[in-house]
Amino acid sequence: MFFPLWRKNTLLNFIHMSKRIALFPGSFDPITLGHLDIIERALPLFDEIQIAVGKNSEKKYLFTLEQRVDWIEKTFSHQPKVTVITYEGLTVDFAQKQGVNFLLRGLRNPADFEFEKAIAQANREMVPQLETVFLLTSARYAYISSSIVRDVYIHGGDFKSFVPESVQP
Numbered sequence: 001m002f003f004p005l006w007r008k009n010t011l012l013n014f015i016h017m018s019k020r021i022a023l024f025p026g027s028f029d030p031i032t033l034g035h036l037d038i039i040e041r042a043l044p045l046f047d048e049i050q051i052a053v054g055k056n057s058e059k060k061y062l063f064t065l066e067q068r069v070d071w072i073e074k075t076f077s078h079q080p081k082v083t084v085i086t087y088e089g090l091t092v093d094f095a096q097k098q099g100v101n102f103l104l105r106g107l108r109n110p111a112d113f114e115f116e117k118a119i120a121q122a123n124r125e126m127v128p129q130l131e132t133v134f135l136l137t138s139a140r141y142a143y144i145s146s147s148i149v150r151d152v153y154i155h156g157g158d159f160k161s162f163v164p165e166s167v168q169p
């Protein structure tokens with residue numbers, strides 16, 4: 001069908017604006033089955049999910065940024081709706097730069113809730129149009145955290161049942 005150029009651009013802008021894009025920020029040091037569960041369950045809710053791996057000079061990571069990114073890319077290599085990017089600085093600034101309209105976070109327990117609530121409310125104060133969406137973790141993954149995985153790994157234990165298959169340090 002023939003469309004004048006200006007109409008085509010308006011149409012494209014409209015399609016882009018109405019896309020639901022979520023940013024899932026985190027350390028992913030390393031990615032766990034808990035993260036995977038949140039992302040897989042969020043896929044039907046969004047057109048696109050950008051997994052944003054943080055590099056914060058104040059934080060001590062066990063695995064390098066390249067390694068953390070590589071494991072996530074391998075985990076989602078079959079999923080065209082998922083992209084993996086790195087970022088530093090304020091999450092809301094990065095979200096605006098990326099043009100996303102949602103932040104995605106997972107909740108495991110009341111401690112997560114209290115922590116995430118404060119961050120989401122502060123983010124909302126700074127960028128009101130950026131909505132944070134929380135998904136409750138599936139009960140069977142609620143006990144898993146990257147810090148437990150790191151601890152088991154450091155002490156030579158078997159961590160395979162906590163992480164996606166692609167995580168092979």
Ligand code: ADP
Nearest residue numbers: 025026027028034035105106107137141144145
């Ligand atoms: P951060 O350093 O930002 O806390 P994490 O990688 O630890 O980064 O967590 C990123 C997000 O994933 C957070 O919203 C966290 O609550 C969520 N998350 C972490 N582990 C799990 C899990 N087992 N189940 C569900 N969500 C989780």
